[in-house]
Amino acid sequence: MSLERWHRVQQFLFHEARLLDERRLQEWLALYAEDAEYWVPYAWEQNSPKDHVSLFYETVSLLRMRVDRLERELSPLDSPMARVNHYLSNVMVEEGESEELAARAYLLFIEHRREEQRWFAGRVSWRLRPQGASFLIGAKRVDLLNADQDAGHLRFAVPF
Amino acid sequence: MNVADLWRANSVHRAAYVDPAVFALEQERIFRRAWLYVAHESEVPQPGDYVLRRLGPDEVLLVRGEDRSLALLHNRCAHRGARIVAQPAGNARQFRCPYHSWTYALDGRLIGMPLPEGYAAKVELGLARVARVDSYRGFVFGSHAAEGPGLAEFLGGLASAFDNMLDRAPAGTVSRFGGELRLEYRGNWKMFMENAVDLVHPNFVHRSSVEAAREQPQALAADGLTQQGAQMFLANGMRAPEWDKVPLHAFPGGHVTMGGFYRSGVIAPERADPVYERYRAQLVERHGAEKAAAVLAVDRFNNLVWPTVSVNSRFAALRVVQPLAADRTVVEVQCFRLEGADAAMHDLTLQFVNLAASPASLVASDDLELFERCQRGLQGAASDWIDVRRGALADRPQPDGSTLGSGTSELAIRHQFATWLQYVTR
Numbered sequence: 001m002s003l004e005r006w007h008r009v010q011q012f013l014f015h016e017a018r019l020l021d022e023r024r025l026q027e028w029l030a031l032y033a034e035d036a037e038y039w040v041p042y043a044w045e046q047n048s049p050k051d052h053v054s055l056f057y058e059t060v061s062l063l064r065m066r067v068d069r070l071e072r073e074l075s076p077l078d079s080p081m082a083r084v085n086h087y088l089s090n091v092m093v094e095e096g097e098s099e100e101l102a103a104r105a106y107l108l109f110i111e112h113r114r115e116e117q118r119w120f121a122g123r124v125s126w127r128l129r130p131q132g133a134s135f136l137i138g139a140k141r142v143d144l145l146n147a148d149q150d151a152g153h154l155r156f157a158v159p160f
Numbered sequence: 161m162n163v164a165d166l167w168r169a170n171s172v173h174r175a176a177y178v179d180p181a182v183f184a185l186e187q188e189r190i191f192r193r194a195w196l197y198v199a200h201e202s203e204v205p206q207p208g209d210y211v212l213r214r215l216g217p218d219e220v221l222l223v224r225g226e227d228r229s230l231a232l233l234h235n236r237c238a239h240r241g242a243r244i245v246a247q248p249a250g251n252a253r254q255f256r257c258p259y260h261s262w263t264y265a266l267d268g269r270l271i272g273m274p275l276p277e278g279y280a281a282k283v284e285l286g287l288a289r290v291a292r293v294d295s296y297r298g299f300v301f302g303s304h305a306a307e308g309p310g311l312a313e314f315l316g317g318l319a320s321a322f323d324n325m326l327d328r329a330p331a332g333t334v335s336r337f338g339g340e341l342r343l344e345y346r347g348n349w350k351m352f353m354e355n356a357v358d359l360v361h362p363n364f365v366h367r368s369s370v371e372a373a374r375e376q377p378q379a380l381a382a383d384g385l386t387q388q389g390a391q392m393f394l395a396n397g398m399r400a401p402e403w404d405k406v407p408l409h410a411f412p413g414g415h416v417t418m419g420g421f422y423r424s425g426v427i428a429p430e431r432a433d434p435v436y437e438r439y440r441a442q443l444v445e446r447h448g449a450e451k452a453a454a455v456l457a458v459d460r461f462n463n464l465v466w467p468t469v470s471v472n473s474r475f476a477a478l479r480v481v482q483p484l485a486a487d488r489t490v491v492e493v494q495c496f497r498l499e500g501a502d503a504a505m506h507d508l509t510l511q512f513v514n515l516a517a518s519p520a521s522l523v524a525s526d527d528l529e530l531f532e533r534c535q536r537g538l539q540g541a542a543s544d545w546i547d548v549r550r551g552a553l554a555d556r557p558q559p560d561g562s563t564l565g566s567g568t569s570e571l572a573i574r575h576q577f578a579t580w581l582q583y584v585t586r
Contacts, residue, residue, distance in 0.1 A: 038519070043339055050503075051514055052339045053495065055520050061379045061386040062515075069289065069522060075368040077529040124446035149342075 001095055009093045009103050009128065012135050017086035020158055025067040032060050033136045040142045050121060055147060058158070066159065082113040084158050088124070092138060101128040101139060107142065109160055121145045122160065167581045170549035170574065173540040177348040182584075183486035190302040190467055190583045191216030195314045196231065197469045198222050198478050202335035208266060209252045215302045220290055221245055221255075222300060225266045232293035232302045233268045238285035255287070293337070296322055298333070317562060319412035321463035324473040327455040330442035331500030334476060338510050341493040343519050347531035349468070349483035350576070352491055355527055356462045356470050356479075357374035357416050357572035359403040362396035365530055369522040370397035388508065389515050392417075393522060406461075414466030414579030416572040419459060433505040434576045442500060464572075466579055475512040487535050493517040519544050548573045 019028040030065040032038075039049055049057040056065070069075055087108040102125065107118045109120045122145060127138040142160040162186055166173040175182050199211050204224040212235060219235040221244075235245050237257040244257050244264075254271065256263045263272035268287035276283070292303040294311040299322050301311050312319060325334060345352075355361065363370070373379065373393035380390050409417045443452040463471040468481040476496040483489055492505050495509045517524050538546075551569025558564060565571030 021313055037310075042341060042518070049514075050507060050510065051337070053341045053493070053510060053518070055518055057385070057514050058389075059383070059386045061376060061382055062389045063370040064376060065369065065389065066381070066522060068375050069368035072371055074371065076365065076533070077525050152490055 001093060002060075004015070006091075006093050008133070009101060009135070010091045012128070013088055013091060013103060013105060016137070017088055021085055022063070023158070025070060025158075029060070029064060029067055030138050031064065031135075032140075033138050034060055036060050036137055037139045037146070038063055038097070038159070039140070040144065041147055042149050044143070046143075046147075063159070068156070080114065082111050082158060084109065084111045086160070099130060101130070101135070103128055107160065113160075120160075122147075124160070162586045163507050164581070167577045168363055168545075170552055171545045171547050171571075172577055174541075174546060175434050175544075175575075175582075177350065177535065178486055178538050181485050183483070185584055186334065186483070186580075187217045189586070190377075190580070191483070193308060193583065194299045194467055195292075195294075195301040195303045195311050197465070197478070198300045198302045199338045200334070200494075201230070201295060201300060201476055202333075203249070203366045204230070204533050207252065207529060208253055209249075210245065210252060211249045212245050212247065215290060218290075218304070219243065220302065221287075222293075223252075223266050229267075230293060230295070230300065232290040232300075234288040234290065237262055238264075238270065238287060239273070242478060253507075267320075296472035297326060306584070314413060315465060316413050316415065316440060317409075317560075318415040318417070318463055318465045318471075319474055320458075321417070321460070321465070321471040324455065324460075325471065325476055325496065325498075327447070327451075328443070328473060329498035329500055331498075332445050332446065333499045334496040335499060337506065338495040338513070341513060341518055343491045343493070343517065343528060345489055345491075345522060345531050346415075346487055347489060347528075347530040347535035349481050349489040350580075351531040351534060352479075352481050352489060353464060353467065353470075353576060354573045355531070356464060357408055357418050358570075359406055359408075359418070359567040360400070361404075361527075361530070363399070365526050366393070366523055368526070369393040372522070384504075384507065385511055390581075392512075392515050396523065403567040407558065408567060409573050410563045410565070410571055410575035413477065414576050416462075416464045416466075416575060417460045418462045418572075431446070435502065437516075439501055439505055446500075462516045466576060472512075476509045477513050477517075489531075491517075501539045521561070548577075 007089050016031055038056060039054060042055045046052050058113050059104045070078055084127050088105040090106040092104045096102060106126045107122045107124045123143045125141045128135040161175060166176045196215050198213050198215060199222050203211050204222055205223055207226045207228060209224045212560060213220055213222060221233045221235050223231045223233060225231055237241055237244050237259065238553060239257065239260055239262045242257055242259045244255050254265055255264050261274055262270060264287050265271045268289055269284045271285060286302060290302045290304060291306040294301055296311055326332060370393055373390045379386050389397050407417065443455060470479040476498055478494045480492045482492065483491060493513055495513050497506050515521060516559060548570040551565055553573055554569060555571055556564040563571065
């Protein structure tokens with residue numbers, strides 16, 4: 001892969017993170033293909049969302065409801081609004097046989113909510129479909145290091 | 161303050177939620193007496209299989225013995241008290257304490273120790289057994305009390321919730337699958353059991369997800385997962401007159417059911433889709449047309465087995481409440497496979513649990529938020545008494561000792577506290 005293409009993928013992933021951090025959630029949703037899957041497993045090295053419970057297993061329509069709910073500012077969970085930062089590192093990109101690219105990164109997610117600051121670490125993988133000079137996300141998977149812990153504390157407003 | 165003074169017919173003292181001394185008393189008088197859910201037999205199918213669970217204040221092991229019988233043992237070495245097993249589940253030929261290597265058979269008998277010559281006589285200690293263990297058609301419960309009503313008597317009218325889940329399986333049996341979701345909140349355990357049968361809160365607490373789903377009417381006609389989510393979110397938007405048609409039924413022992421939910425056609429309309437039609441045909445094959453229709457017509461959403469279990473027969477899911485402290489609770493959410501049904505039916509169960517009960521759920525996350533706000537608010541002494549009298553005038557006692565009330569009544573909370581008082585005062 002060319003350095004330029006790797007750079008473009010990385011910039012795209014940073015852009016996604018920035019949209020989440022700045023709560024530009026409609027713009028964030030627009031990065032996703034209509035048939036995309038957003039998955040945060042609930043078990044370490046979970047094989048499938050079909051044979052085990054997940055933290056998130058959502059279609060784009062469900063993500064749209066999630067975003068819509070946050071934008072209405074009616075959710076008691078999100079009042080006052082949490083502030084978040086997504087840090088991505090160790091970005092690697094692979095080209096496959098199809099047009100789609102597989103990207104991976106490490107995630108550090110820091111959230112300030114009311115009087116608490118919490119952080120989560122994880123590994124993220126994306127399936128990216130080239131679209132012009134940019135990409136559409138076909139699938140995103142986030143494996144949190146503590147996915148299988150007593151996870152009530154994983155409640156949060158903004159997705160990973 | 162005397163614990164008997166914490167509940168007065170229609171109001172409860174905030175100490176019942178926030179006082180650690182009340183929590184300690186509950187542990188002794190409720191959680192060391194009542195039958196508490198442990199696990200399903202399908203989780204320990206083979207000799208040596210075990211699961212590690214909480215039973216009230218204690219950690220216990222449910223073990224399948226060589227003779228296939230079940231033993232419920234305290235996970236605590238008889239020697240110096242170390243926790244023996246740290247894996248949530250597994251298969252073992254024996255249990256060996258990692259500290260001084262005391263070794264126990266699957267039924268808890270001590271079968272080995274170093275330096276036996278250091279003792280004057282043979283040591284007869286073993287892993288302590290929980291006083292009573294029993295299974296209701298595969299659902300295993302334990303009680304720390306040697307005396308008291310048997311499991312069937314304890315379950316009373318709520319045994320039907322387990323019966324209905326089993327009747328919904330074309331092969332007549334169910335088995336656990338799909339792992340377990342665990343939700344932790346910084347609030348009292350009773351809040352979960354009260355909220356599960358509080359039908360006034362959804363319209364307010366869940367308004368953000370109701371309105372978000374209303375924005376996307378096309379989602380109702382979409383693929384399975386999206387449609388199921390939209391139905392679930394929209395159902396919380398029913399108005400009070402509709403919720404009133406969801407009767408609450410309070411049974412002796414603190415148990416409560418909430419019926420009529422699916423009849424509204426909102427959350428789970430009986431669509432003419434191929435998956436559902438095939439499932440219905442399988443049930444007709446098992447039960448005959450008449451009984452199959454009756455089994456599917458049972459439309460209770462939450463079936464609460466006091467003090468800590470919520471059964472959803474329709475989606476084959478259980479929620480089990482584990483009180484950890486006055487202000488700390490974990491809810492375990494478990495899925496069951498209706499044996500004999502197609503995989504598509506199991507997908508519905510898993511999706512139901514993910515959508516409704518994951519810590520990231522659009523629904524559950526707002527509920528947990530409110531429990532924490534209540535816990536926080538109740539720390540303050542603005543007023544000591546919490547009023548739960550709504551609908552009390554419309555309670556309808558039945559000849560069998562149960563009580564019916566409308567969906568918007570606080571009957572369930574009053575009923576749970578009446579039972580609570582019986583336990584904690586003696």
